[in-house]
Amino acid sequence: AKMKPLHWKKFVIKDASKDYVWKGLECNFKIDTGTLEEMFAAKKAGKMKGKKGGAAGRGGNKPAGDQVIRVLAPKRSNAIGIMASRMPHVDKIVKALRSMDGALLGEEEISALLNNFPTDDELEAIKEMNTPDARLDFSEMFCLKLSVVPNVRTRLRCWKFKLEFDEQVEDVQLPLYQLETACSDLRENQKLRTVLALFLELGNYMNGGTARGQADGFSVETLPKLSDTKDITNTCTLLEHGVNIIKKEDSGLLSLPEELKRVTKAAEISMTQVSDSLRKLIMDMNGVKQEILKLKELAEKMGMTDDPFVIEMPKFSDASVQKVLQLRDLLADVEKGYRETLEFFGMDVSKMEKAMKTEEFFGIFKKFLDSFKKMAEKQPPKKRSGLQKGKKIGGNNKEADPMANVINAIKLGKTDSVQKALSAEDDGKPYKSPRGPPPSRGLRFGNRREPAGGGGDEKPKSGVSFSSIKLKPSQGRTSARGTDPAKAGAAADGSDSPAQGNMFKVQLRKVGTADDGTPSPGRSRSMTDRQPRTPKLEQPTTSETQDGGFK
Numbered sequence: 001a002k003m004k005p006l007h008w009k010k011f012v013i014k015d016a017s018k019d020y021v022w023k024g025l026e027c028n029f030k031i032d033t034g035t036l037e038e039m040f041a042a043k044k045a046g047k048m049k050g051k052k053g054g055a056a057g058r059g060g061n062k063p064a065g066d067q068v069i070r071v072l073a074p075k076r077s078n079a080i081g082i083m084a085s086r087m088p089h090v091d092k093i094v095k096a097l098r099s100m101d102g103a104l105l106g107e108e109e110i111s112a113l114l115n116n117f118p119t120d121d122e123l124e125a126i127k128e129m130n131t132p133d134a135r136l137d138f139s140e141m142f143c144l145k146l147s148v149v150p151n152v153r154t155r156l157r158c159w160k161f162k163l164e165f166d167e168q169v170e171d172v173q174l175p176l177y178q179l180e181t182a183c184s185d186l187r188e189n190q191k192l193r194t195v196l197a198l199f200l201e202l203g204n205y206m207n208g209g210t211a212r213g214q215a216d217g218f219s220v221e222t223l224p225k226l227s228d229t230k231d232i233t234n235t236c237t238l239l240e241h242g243v244n245i246i247k248k249e250d251s252g253l254l255s256l257p258e259e260l261k262r263v264t265k266a267a268e269i270s271m272t273q274v275s276d277s278l279r280k281l282i283m284d285m286n287g288v289k290q291e292i293l294k295l296k297e298l299a300e301k302m303g304m305t306d307d308p309f310v311i312e313m314p315k316f317s318d319a320s321v322q323k324v325l326q327l328r329d330l331l332a333d334v335e336k337g338y339r340e341t342l343e344f345f346g347m348d349v350s351k352m353e354k355a356m357k358t359e360e361f362f363g364i365f366k367k368f369l370d371s372f373k374k375m376a377e378k379q380p381p382k383k384r385s386g387l388q389k390g391k392k393i394g395g396n397n398k399e400a401d402p403m404a405n406v407i408n409a410i411k412l413g414k415t416d417s418v419q420k421a422l423s424a425e426d427d428g429k430p431y432k433s434p435r436g437p438p439p440s441r442g443l444r445f446g447n448r449r450e451p452a453g454g455g456g457d458e459k460p461k462s463g464v465s466f467s468s469i470k471l472k473p474s475q476g477r478t479s480a481r482g483t484d485p486a487k488a489g490a491a492a493d494g495s496d497s498p499a500q501g502n503m504f505k506v507q508l509r510k511v512g513t514a515d516d517g518t519p520s521p522g523r524s525r526s527m528t529d530r531q532p533r534t535p536k537l538e539q540p541t542t543s544e545t546q547d548g549g550f551k
Contacts, residue, residue: 004206006212007212008212009219010215011215011217011219021193021345022196022217025196031205040232040238040241069137070137070140071122071129072126076139081139090146093105094149097155098308098309102163114153122143126144130144151298154295155295158309162288172281175274176327178262178265178266178269179266179274179334186365198246200218203222206238220361220365221364223364239371240375240378244375254376257376267362271334272357272358278324278327285320285324288320289317295313296310335352338358339352
Protein backbone atom coordinates (compact mmCIF):
# COMPACT_ATOMS: atom_id res chain seq x y z
CA ALA A 1 0.00 0.00 0.00
CA LYS A 2 1.19 3.49 -0.77
CA MET A 3 2.10 5.30 2.41
CA LYS A 4 2.63 8.84 3.53
CA PRO A 5 6.20 9.98 2.92
CA LEU A 6 8.47 10.98 5.77
CA HIS A 7 10.31 13.97 4.39
CA TRP A 8 13.78 13.61 5.75
CA LYS A 9 17.24 14.44 4.54
CA LYS A 10 18.76 11.12 3.66
CA PHE A 11 22.20 10.31 5.03
CA VAL A 12 24.45 7.64 3.60
CA ILE A 13 27.69 6.52 5.25
CA LYS A 14 30.44 7.09 2.71
CA ASP A 15 33.49 6.82 4.94
CA ALA A 16 33.22 3.69 7.09
CA SER A 17 36.32 4.66 9.06
CA LYS A 18 34.51 7.57 10.74
CA ASP A 19 32.37 7.18 13.81
CA TYR A 20 28.73 8.06 13.22
CA VAL A 21 25.68 7.70 15.40
CA TRP A 22 24.15 5.54 12.66
CA LYS A 23 27.10 3.19 12.39
CA GLY A 24 26.20 -0.34 13.47
CA LEU A 25 22.64 0.56 14.52
CA GLU A 26 20.23 -2.35 14.67
CA CYS A 27 16.50 -2.18 15.31
CA ASN A 28 15.35 -4.92 17.67
CA PHE A 29 11.74 -3.78 17.88
CA LYS A 30 8.88 -5.80 16.44
CA ILE A 31 7.09 -3.51 14.04
CA ASP A 32 3.56 -4.35 13.00
CA THR A 33 3.75 -3.34 9.36
CA GLY A 34 0.03 -3.91 8.90
CA THR A 35 -0.82 -1.41 11.58
CA LEU A 36 1.77 0.98 10.21
CA GLU A 37 0.29 0.78 6.72
CA GLU A 38 -3.20 1.23 8.07
CA MET A 39 -2.29 4.26 10.15
CA PHE A 40 0.00 6.07 7.74
CA ALA A 41 -1.48 5.17 4.39
CA ALA A 42 -1.33 7.82 1.70
CA LYS A 43 -4.35 10.07 1.62
CA LYS A 44 -5.45 12.66 -0.92
CA ALA A 45 -5.01 16.16 0.19
CA GLY A 46 -8.26 17.05 1.12
CA LYS A 47 -0.02 38.97 13.37
CA MET A 48 2.40 41.07 13.39
CA LYS A 49 1.55 43.71 15.82
CA GLY A 50 2.99 47.09 15.10
CA LYS A 51 5.32 48.43 17.67
CA LYS A 52 4.38 51.66 19.16
CA GLY A 53 6.99 54.32 18.92
CA GLY A 54 8.44 55.64 22.09
CA ALA A 55 7.66 59.08 23.21
CA ALA A 56 10.44 61.56 22.97
CA GLY A 57 11.75 62.86 26.21
CA ARG A 58 11.63 66.43 27.08
CA GLY A 59 13.75 68.58 29.26
CA GLY A 60 14.13 72.15 30.28
CA ASN A 61 16.89 74.48 31.28
CA LYS A 62 16.73 76.25 34.56
CA PRO A 63 18.05 79.75 34.53
CA ALA A 64 21.26 80.17 36.45
CA GLY A 65 21.13 82.10 39.66
CA ASP A 66 23.05 85.30 40.25
CA GLN A 67 24.80 84.09 43.42
CA VAL A 68 26.47 80.92 42.05
CA ILE A 69 28.50 80.04 38.98
CA ARG A 70 27.39 77.08 36.89
CA VAL A 71 29.70 75.62 34.27
CA LEU A 72 27.98 72.33 33.51
CA ALA A 73 24.82 71.99 31.45
CA PRO A 74 21.62 72.07 33.53
CA LYS A 75 20.69 68.40 32.89
CA ARG A 76 24.21 67.20 33.62
CA SER A 77 24.45 69.38 36.71
CA ASN A 78 21.16 67.98 38.02
CA ALA A 79 22.30 64.37 37.41
CA ILE A 80 25.55 64.93 39.31
CA GLY A 81 23.69 66.65 42.14
CA ILE A 82 21.22 63.76 42.52
CA MET A 83 24.07 61.22 42.47
CA ALA A 84 26.08 63.13 45.08
CA SER A 85 23.07 63.38 47.40
CA ARG A 86 22.85 59.57 47.54
CA MET A 87 26.53 59.02 48.36
CA PRO A 88 28.77 59.66 51.35
CA HIS A 89 30.40 63.06 51.79
CA VAL A 90 32.83 63.96 49.04
CA ASP A 91 35.79 63.95 51.47
CA LYS A 92 35.06 60.30 52.38
CA ILE A 93 34.78 59.43 48.71
CA VAL A 94 38.21 60.92 48.04
CA LYS A 95 39.71 58.91 50.88
CA ALA A 96 38.09 55.70 49.63
CA LEU A 97 39.43 56.28 46.11
CA ARG A 98 42.97 56.62 47.42
CA SER A 99 42.82 53.52 49.64
CA MET A 100 40.45 51.41 47.44
CA ASP A 101 38.05 50.97 50.35
CA GLY A 102 35.43 48.57 49.04
CA ALA A 103 33.38 48.86 52.22
CA LEU A 104 32.59 52.50 51.49
CA LEU A 105 32.32 52.37 47.71
CA GLY A 106 30.76 49.40 46.02
CA GLU A 107 30.25 48.47 42.39
CA GLU A 108 27.08 50.54 42.10
CA GLU A 109 28.67 53.73 43.50
CA ILE A 110 31.79 53.37 41.36
CA SER A 111 29.67 52.89 38.20
CA ALA A 112 27.64 56.00 39.05
CA LEU A 113 30.81 58.07 39.59
CA LEU A 114 32.32 56.86 36.33
CA ASN A 115 29.17 57.56 34.30
CA ASN A 116 28.64 61.07 35.70
CA PHE A 117 32.21 62.25 36.11
CA PRO A 118 32.93 65.33 33.97
CA THR A 119 35.10 65.15 30.89
CA ASP A 120 38.55 66.66 30.76
CA ASP A 121 37.23 69.80 29.03
CA GLU A 122 34.47 70.25 31.59
CA LEU A 123 36.87 69.74 34.45
CA GLU A 124 39.30 72.29 32.93
CA ALA A 125 36.48 74.87 32.63
CA ILE A 126 35.52 74.33 36.28
CA LYS A 127 39.11 74.93 37.42
CA GLU A 128 39.30 78.15 35.41
CA MET A 129 36.15 79.49 37.09
CA ASN A 130 37.37 78.55 40.54
CA THR A 131 38.59 81.98 41.71
CA PRO A 132 38.65 83.32 45.29
CA ASP A 133 35.70 85.61 44.55
CA ALA A 134 33.70 82.98 42.68
CA ARG A 135 31.05 80.77 44.21
CA LEU A 136 30.68 77.51 42.34
CA ASP A 137 27.47 75.50 42.32
CA PHE A 138 27.19 72.27 44.34
CA SER A 139 27.78 69.96 41.34
CA GLU A 140 30.84 71.90 40.19
CA MET A 141 32.35 71.86 43.70
CA PHE A 142 31.73 68.09 43.98
CA CYS A 143 33.65 67.42 40.73
CA LEU A 144 36.41 69.83 41.69
CA LYS A 145 37.07 68.04 45.00
CA LEU A 146 37.16 64.62 43.30
CA SER A 147 39.75 65.84 40.83
CA VAL A 148 42.38 66.12 43.58
CA VAL A 149 42.84 62.35 43.27
CA PRO A 150 45.43 61.75 40.53
CA ASN A 151 44.02 60.07 37.41
CA VAL A 152 40.65 59.63 39.08
CA ARG A 153 38.87 58.52 35.88
CA THR A 154 41.47 55.81 35.20
CA ARG A 155 41.26 54.60 38.79
CA LEU A 156 37.50 54.35 38.60
CA ARG A 157 37.63 52.41 35.32
CA CYS A 158 40.22 49.91 36.58
CA TRP A 159 38.46 49.48 39.92
CA LYS A 160 35.14 48.83 38.21
CA PHE A 161 36.72 46.17 35.99
CA LYS A 162 38.20 44.49 39.06
CA LEU A 163 34.82 44.34 40.82
CA GLU A 164 33.00 42.97 37.75
CA PHE A 165 35.70 40.57 36.59
CA ASP A 166 34.59 37.46 38.52
CA GLU A 167 31.01 37.83 37.35
CA GLN A 168 32.10 38.24 33.73
CA VAL A 169 34.27 35.14 33.98
CA GLU A 170 31.33 33.16 35.35
CA ASP A 171 29.05 34.40 32.55
CA VAL A 172 31.45 32.83 30.05
CA GLN A 173 32.55 29.77 31.96
CA LEU A 174 29.19 28.28 32.96
CA PRO A 175 27.65 28.29 29.45
CA LEU A 176 30.77 26.67 28.05
CA TYR A 177 30.57 23.89 30.65
CA GLN A 178 26.89 23.33 29.81
CA LEU A 179 27.62 23.09 26.08
CA GLU A 180 30.47 20.68 26.74
CA THR A 181 28.34 18.30 28.84
CA ALA A 182 25.43 18.50 26.36
CA CYS A 183 27.66 17.43 23.48
CA SER A 184 29.05 14.58 25.56
CA ASP A 185 25.55 13.38 26.52
CA LEU A 186 24.37 13.26 22.92
CA ARG A 187 27.40 11.30 21.77
CA GLU A 188 27.42 8.77 24.62
CA ASN A 189 23.75 8.11 25.43
CA GLN A 190 22.81 4.60 24.23
CA LYS A 191 19.07 5.03 24.74
CA LEU A 192 19.09 7.83 22.18
CA ARG A 193 20.73 5.53 19.64
CA THR A 194 18.08 2.87 20.26
CA VAL A 195 15.23 5.35 19.80
CA LEU A 196 16.80 6.72 16.62
CA ALA A 197 17.11 3.16 15.29
CA LEU A 198 13.38 2.62 15.79
CA PHE A 199 12.35 5.74 13.90
CA LEU A 200 14.89 4.99 11.17
CA GLU A 201 13.24 1.60 10.68
CA LEU A 202 9.75 3.14 10.61
CA GLY A 203 10.85 5.81 8.16
CA ASN A 204 12.55 3.37 5.81
CA TYR A 205 9.42 1.24 5.72
CA MET A 206 7.21 4.24 5.00
CA ASN A 207 9.60 5.46 2.28
CA GLY A 208 10.01 2.00 0.79
CA GLY A 209 10.13 1.99 -2.98
CA THR A 210 11.09 5.66 -3.20
CA ALA A 211 14.38 7.52 -3.45
CA ARG A 212 14.10 8.35 0.24
CA GLY A 213 14.11 4.69 1.23
CA GLN A 214 16.98 2.46 2.34
CA ALA A 215 18.60 5.27 4.30
CA ASP A 216 21.45 4.68 6.70
CA GLY A 217 20.22 7.54 8.85
CA PHE A 218 18.52 10.92 8.73
CA SER A 219 19.43 14.48 9.62
CA VAL A 220 18.49 15.91 12.98
CA GLU A 221 16.10 18.33 11.25
CA THR A 222 13.81 15.31 10.75
CA LEU A 223 13.16 14.86 14.47
CA PRO A 224 10.52 17.64 14.74
CA LYS A 225 8.78 16.23 11.65
CA LEU A 226 7.96 13.06 13.56
CA SER A 227 5.30 15.07 15.40
CA ASP A 228 4.00 16.55 12.15
CA THR A 229 3.50 13.24 10.31
CA LYS A 230 -0.01 12.05 11.19
CA ASP A 231 -2.01 8.96 10.36
CA ILE A 232 -4.97 8.93 7.98
CA THR A 233 -7.36 9.90 10.81
CA ASN A 234 -5.16 12.81 11.91
CA THR A 235 -5.34 11.55 15.49
CA CYS A 236 -1.99 9.83 15.95
CA THR A 237 1.48 11.04 14.96
CA LEU A 238 4.43 8.93 13.94
CA LEU A 239 6.19 9.98 17.14
CA GLU A 240 3.26 8.82 19.26
CA HIS A 241 3.13 5.52 17.38
CA GLY A 242 6.82 4.96 18.01
CA VAL A 243 6.46 5.81 21.69
CA ASN A 244 3.57 3.35 21.96
CA ILE A 245 5.84 0.64 20.53
CA ILE A 246 8.47 1.54 23.14
CA LYS A 247 5.88 1.33 25.92
CA LYS A 248 5.01 -2.20 24.92
CA GLU A 249 8.50 -3.58 24.31
CA ASP A 250 11.05 -1.52 26.24
CA SER A 251 9.56 0.96 28.70
CA GLY A 252 13.00 1.71 30.09
CA LEU A 253 13.62 3.97 27.10
CA LEU A 254 10.91 6.34 28.32
CA SER A 255 13.43 7.92 30.72
CA LEU A 256 15.38 9.36 27.78
CA PRO A 257 14.20 13.00 28.31
CA GLU A 258 15.30 12.87 31.94
CA GLU A 259 18.75 11.60 31.02
CA LEU A 260 19.19 14.33 28.40
CA LYS A 261 17.86 17.26 30.43
CA ARG A 262 21.23 19.01 30.14
CA VAL A 263 20.72 18.95 26.38
CA THR A 264 17.46 20.87 26.71
CA LYS A 265 19.17 23.51 28.85
CA ALA A 266 21.90 23.93 26.25
CA ALA A 267 19.23 25.03 23.75
CA GLU A 268 19.17 28.42 25.51
CA ILE A 269 22.91 29.01 25.00
CA SER A 270 24.45 30.68 21.99
CA MET A 271 28.12 29.85 21.54
CA THR A 272 28.44 32.91 19.29
CA GLN A 273 27.37 35.22 22.10
CA VAL A 274 29.64 33.43 24.56
CA SER A 275 32.57 33.87 22.18
CA ASP A 276 31.75 37.56 21.78
CA SER A 277 31.60 37.98 25.57
CA LEU A 278 34.98 36.33 25.99
CA ARG A 279 36.46 38.44 23.21
CA LYS A 280 35.19 41.62 24.87
CA LEU A 281 36.53 40.47 28.23
CA ILE A 282 39.98 39.94 26.74
CA MET A 283 39.93 43.39 25.14
CA ASP A 284 38.86 45.07 28.40
CA MET A 285 41.49 43.17 30.31
CA ASN A 286 44.24 44.26 27.92
CA GLY A 287 43.11 47.88 28.18
CA VAL A 288 43.03 47.79 31.98
CA LYS A 289 46.41 46.13 32.05
CA GLN A 290 47.93 48.95 30.02
CA GLU A 291 46.35 51.60 32.23
CA ILE A 292 47.61 49.91 35.39
CA LEU A 293 51.15 49.94 33.99
CA LYS A 294 50.91 53.65 33.18
CA LEU A 295 49.61 54.49 36.67
CA LYS A 296 52.38 52.45 38.22
CA GLU A 297 55.06 54.31 36.22
CA LEU A 298 53.47 57.66 37.08
CA ALA A 299 53.32 56.80 40.80
CA GLU A 300 56.98 55.83 40.81
CA LYS A 301 57.92 59.16 39.20
CA MET A 302 55.87 61.05 41.80
CA GLY A 303 57.28 58.98 44.67
CA MET A 304 53.87 57.45 45.50
CA THR A 305 55.04 53.88 45.76
CA ASP A 306 52.91 53.33 48.88
CA ASP A 307 49.67 54.04 46.97
CA PRO A 308 47.33 51.06 47.65
CA PHE A 309 46.07 51.24 44.09
CA VAL A 310 49.58 50.87 42.69
CA ILE A 311 50.25 47.93 45.01
CA GLU A 312 47.01 45.92 44.52
CA MET A 313 46.07 46.44 40.88
CA PRO A 314 49.22 44.90 39.29
CA LYS A 315 48.59 41.70 41.27
CA PHE A 316 45.00 41.59 40.05
CA SER A 317 46.14 42.16 36.48
CA ASP A 318 48.46 39.14 36.50
CA ALA A 319 45.80 36.86 38.03
CA SER A 320 43.12 37.98 35.57
CA VAL A 321 45.38 37.23 32.61
CA GLN A 322 45.72 33.62 33.75
CA LYS A 323 41.95 33.19 34.15
CA VAL A 324 41.25 34.66 30.74
CA LEU A 325 43.77 32.33 29.12
CA GLN A 326 42.02 29.37 30.76
CA LEU A 327 38.69 30.55 29.39
CA ARG A 328 40.16 30.84 25.91
CA ASP A 329 41.42 27.25 26.07
CA LEU A 330 38.04 26.08 27.35
CA LEU A 331 36.27 27.81 24.46
CA ALA A 332 38.59 26.08 21.97
CA ASP A 333 37.82 22.67 23.53
CA VAL A 334 34.06 23.28 23.45
CA GLU A 335 34.16 24.38 19.82
CA LYS A 336 36.07 21.22 18.95
CA GLY A 337 33.59 19.04 20.85
CA TYR A 338 30.65 20.72 19.15
CA ARG A 339 32.24 20.16 15.77
CA GLU A 340 32.69 16.48 16.58
CA THR A 341 29.06 16.25 17.72
CA LEU A 342 27.79 17.72 14.46
CA GLU A 343 29.93 15.31 12.50
CA PHE A 344 28.75 12.44 14.72
CA PHE A 345 25.18 13.11 13.60
CA GLY A 346 26.21 13.23 9.94
CA MET A 347 26.24 16.99 9.45
CA ASP A 348 28.60 18.91 7.18
CA VAL A 349 31.32 20.67 9.17
CA SER A 350 33.59 21.66 6.29
CA LYS A 351 32.64 25.29 6.90
CA MET A 352 31.97 25.89 10.57
CA GLU A 353 30.99 29.50 9.97
CA LYS A 354 28.01 28.14 8.01
CA ALA A 355 27.34 25.25 10.36
CA MET A 356 24.23 25.05 12.49
CA LYS A 357 24.29 27.29 15.57
CA THR A 358 24.24 25.69 18.98
CA GLU A 359 20.89 27.17 19.97
CA GLU A 360 19.35 25.75 16.78
CA PHE A 361 21.01 22.34 17.05
CA PHE A 362 20.17 21.72 20.70
CA GLY A 363 16.78 23.39 20.17
CA ILE A 364 15.86 20.59 17.76
CA PHE A 365 16.62 17.98 20.40
CA LYS A 366 14.78 19.99 23.04
CA LYS A 367 11.63 20.05 20.94
CA PHE A 368 11.94 16.34 20.21
CA LEU A 369 12.56 15.39 23.85
CA ASP A 370 9.67 17.56 25.07
CA SER A 371 7.30 15.91 22.60
CA PHE A 372 8.70 12.48 23.47
CA LYS A 373 8.09 13.10 27.17
CA LYS A 374 4.57 14.31 26.50
CA MET A 375 3.75 11.18 24.52
CA ALA A 376 5.36 8.98 27.18
CA GLU A 377 3.16 10.51 29.87
CA LYS A 378 0.02 10.37 27.76
CA GLN A 379 -2.50 7.90 29.09
CA PRO A 380 -4.48 5.72 26.68
CA PRO A 381 -8.13 6.72 26.36
CA LYS A 382 -10.38 4.90 28.77
CA LYS A 383 -13.04 2.65 27.27
CA ARG A 384 -16.53 3.72 28.13
CA SER A 385 -18.17 1.19 30.35
CA GLY A 386 -21.75 0.19 29.63
CA LEU A 387 -24.57 1.85 31.46
CA GLN A 388 -25.27 0.39 34.83
CA LYS A 389 -28.16 -2.01 34.75
CA GLY A 390 -31.12 -0.54 36.48
CA LYS A 391 -34.79 0.14 36.11
CA LYS A 392 -35.74 3.14 34.05
CA ILE A 393 -39.19 4.46 33.39
CA GLY A 394 -40.67 3.29 30.13
CA GLY A 395 -37.63 1.16 29.33
CA ASN A 396 -37.57 -2.07 27.39
CA ASN A 397 -36.19 -3.95 30.34
CA LYS A 398 -38.48 -6.79 31.26
CA GLU A 399 -37.71 -6.12 34.89
CA ALA A 400 -38.72 -2.47 34.63
CA ASP A 401 -41.16 -0.92 37.03
CA PRO A 402 -44.72 -2.05 36.01
CA MET A 403 -46.18 1.36 36.84
CA ALA A 404 -43.55 2.93 34.62
CA ASN A 405 -44.72 0.73 31.72
CA VAL A 406 -48.31 1.84 32.33
CA ILE A 407 -47.34 5.52 32.31
CA ASN A 408 -45.24 5.11 29.19
CA ALA A 409 -48.01 3.29 27.34
CA ILE A 410 -50.50 5.99 28.29
CA LYS A 411 -48.17 8.68 26.97
CA LEU A 412 -47.76 6.80 23.68
CA GLY A 413 -51.51 6.22 23.40
CA LYS A 414 -51.25 2.44 23.01
CA THR A 415 -54.37 0.80 24.48
CA ASP A 416 -53.15 -2.75 24.05
CA SER A 417 -49.86 -1.95 25.78
CA VAL A 418 -51.70 -0.41 28.72
CA GLN A 419 -53.99 -3.43 29.10
CA LYS A 420 -50.99 -5.74 28.86
CA ALA A 421 -49.07 -3.74 31.46
CA LEU A 422 -52.02 -3.76 33.83
CA SER A 423 -52.36 -7.53 33.57
CA ALA A 424 -48.61 -8.13 33.90
CA GLU A 425 -48.64 -8.78 37.65
CA ASP A 426 -47.49 -12.20 38.61
CA ASP A 427 -50.25 -14.53 39.92
CA GLY A 428 -52.38 -11.60 41.03
CA LYS A 429 -49.91 -10.63 43.71
CA PRO A 430 -50.08 -7.02 44.86
CA TYR A 431 -47.44 -4.70 43.39
CA LYS A 432 -44.36 -4.25 45.48
CA SER A 433 -42.09 -1.28 45.00
CA PRO A 434 -38.42 -2.01 44.21
CA ARG A 435 -37.55 0.16 47.19
CA GLY A 436 -39.18 -2.30 49.55
CA PRO A 437 -42.47 -2.35 51.44
CA PRO A 438 -43.61 0.96 52.92
CA PRO A 439 -43.51 1.35 56.68
CA SER A 440 -46.59 0.16 58.51
CA ARG A 441 -48.74 3.16 59.22
CA GLY A 442 -52.32 3.70 60.22
CA LEU A 443 -54.92 5.04 57.78
CA ARG A 444 -56.88 8.18 58.37
CA PHE A 445 -60.68 8.09 58.15
CA GLY A 446 -62.03 11.55 58.40
CA ASN A 447 -60.86 13.08 61.64
CA ARG A 448 -59.88 9.80 63.27
CA ARG A 449 -56.88 7.53 62.70
CA GLU A 450 -57.21 3.77 62.59
CA PRO A 451 -54.17 1.89 63.79
CA ALA A 452 -52.22 -0.24 61.33
CA GLY A 453 -53.63 -3.69 60.88
CA GLY A 454 -57.22 -2.59 61.55
CA GLY A 455 -57.28 -4.41 64.84
CA GLY A 456 -58.93 -7.47 63.23
CA ASP A 457 -57.86 -11.02 62.78
CA GLU A 458 -57.12 -10.59 59.08
CA LYS A 459 -53.61 -9.81 58.00
CA PRO A 460 -53.14 -6.33 56.60
CA LYS A 461 -52.54 -6.06 52.88
CA SER A 462 -49.50 -4.17 51.67
CA GLY A 463 -50.56 -2.63 48.33
CA VAL A 464 -53.05 -2.08 45.56
CA SER A 465 -53.86 -5.01 43.27
CA PHE A 466 -53.52 -4.08 39.61
CA SER A 467 -56.37 -6.50 38.79
CA SER A 468 -58.75 -3.92 40.27
CA ILE A 469 -57.59 -1.23 37.81
CA LYS A 470 -59.85 -0.86 34.82
CA LEU A 471 -58.93 1.17 31.75
CA LYS A 472 -61.71 2.92 29.93
CA PRO A 473 -61.12 4.88 26.74
CA SER A 474 -62.14 8.51 26.95
CA GLN A 475 -65.12 9.41 24.74
CA GLY A 476 -64.20 13.03 24.39
CA ARG A 477 -61.20 15.26 23.77
CA THR A 478 -60.33 17.19 26.85
CA SER A 479 -59.05 20.68 26.27
CA ALA A 480 -58.06 23.57 28.40
CA ARG A 481 -61.43 25.20 27.66
CA GLY A 482 -63.54 22.25 28.88
CA THR A 483 -65.29 19.15 27.58
CA ASP A 484 -68.18 18.85 25.16
CA PRO A 485 -71.25 18.11 27.32
CA ALA A 486 -72.90 15.88 24.71
CA LYS A 487 -69.82 13.80 24.26
CA ALA A 488 -69.26 13.74 27.97
CA GLY A 489 -72.79 12.48 28.54
CA ALA A 490 -72.42 9.82 25.89
CA ALA A 491 -69.26 8.68 27.48
CA ALA A 492 -70.97 8.52 30.86
CA ASP A 493 -73.80 6.37 29.44
CA GLY A 494 -71.26 3.95 28.03
CA SER A 495 -72.28 4.53 24.41
CA ASP A 496 -69.96 3.23 21.76
CA SER A 497 -68.70 6.55 20.62
CA PRO A 498 -65.39 6.43 18.74
CA ALA A 499 -62.47 7.55 20.87
CA GLN A 500 -60.91 10.80 19.80
CA GLY A 501 -57.21 11.20 20.56
CA ASN A 502 -55.15 9.00 22.80
CA MET A 503 -56.96 9.86 26.01
CA PHE A 504 -57.56 7.27 28.69
CA LYS A 505 -58.97 7.14 32.19
CA VAL A 506 -57.63 4.72 34.74
CA GLN A 507 -60.17 4.08 37.48
CA LEU A 508 -59.53 2.47 40.85
CA ARG A 509 -62.71 1.22 42.50
CA LYS A 510 -62.67 0.51 46.21
CA VAL A 511 -64.36 -2.49 47.71
CA GLY A 512 -67.73 -1.48 49.10
CA THR A 513 -68.54 1.20 46.57
CA ALA A 514 -72.27 1.75 46.08
CA ASP A 515 -73.91 0.42 42.90
CA ASP A 516 -74.90 3.90 41.82
CA GLY A 517 -71.29 4.96 41.96
CA THR A 518 -71.65 6.91 45.18
CA PRO A 519 -68.38 6.55 47.05
CA SER A 520 -68.34 5.23 50.53
CA PRO A 521 -67.30 7.56 53.32
CA GLY A 522 -63.58 7.89 53.15
CA ARG A 523 -60.83 9.87 51.60
CA SER A 524 -61.19 10.49 47.86
CA ARG A 525 -58.09 10.17 45.74
CA SER A 526 -58.14 11.57 42.23
CA MET A 527 -55.63 12.67 39.60
CA THR A 528 -56.78 15.70 37.64
CA ASP A 529 -55.67 16.76 34.22
CA ARG A 530 -52.42 18.64 34.58
CA GLN A 531 -51.91 19.71 30.96
CA PRO A 532 -54.19 19.83 27.92
CA ARG A 533 -53.97 16.98 25.44
CA THR A 534 -52.22 14.75 27.99
CA PRO A 535 -53.32 11.47 29.55
CA LYS A 536 -55.70 11.81 32.45
CA LEU A 537 -55.51 9.45 35.39
CA GLU A 538 -58.60 9.36 37.57
CA GLN A 539 -58.88 7.46 40.80
CA PRO A 540 -62.48 7.61 42.03
CA THR A 541 -63.18 7.47 45.70
CA THR A 542 -63.08 3.99 47.11
CA SER A 543 -64.02 2.51 50.39
CA GLU A 544 -61.44 1.00 52.62
CA THR A 545 -61.73 -2.33 54.23
CA GLN A 546 -61.49 -2.72 57.91
CA ASP A 547 -57.87 -3.76 57.70
CA GLY A 548 -56.97 -0.87 55.36
CA GLY A 549 -56.43 -3.03 52.26
CA PHE A 550 -57.40 -2.52 48.63
CA LYS A 551 -58.49 -4.74 45.84
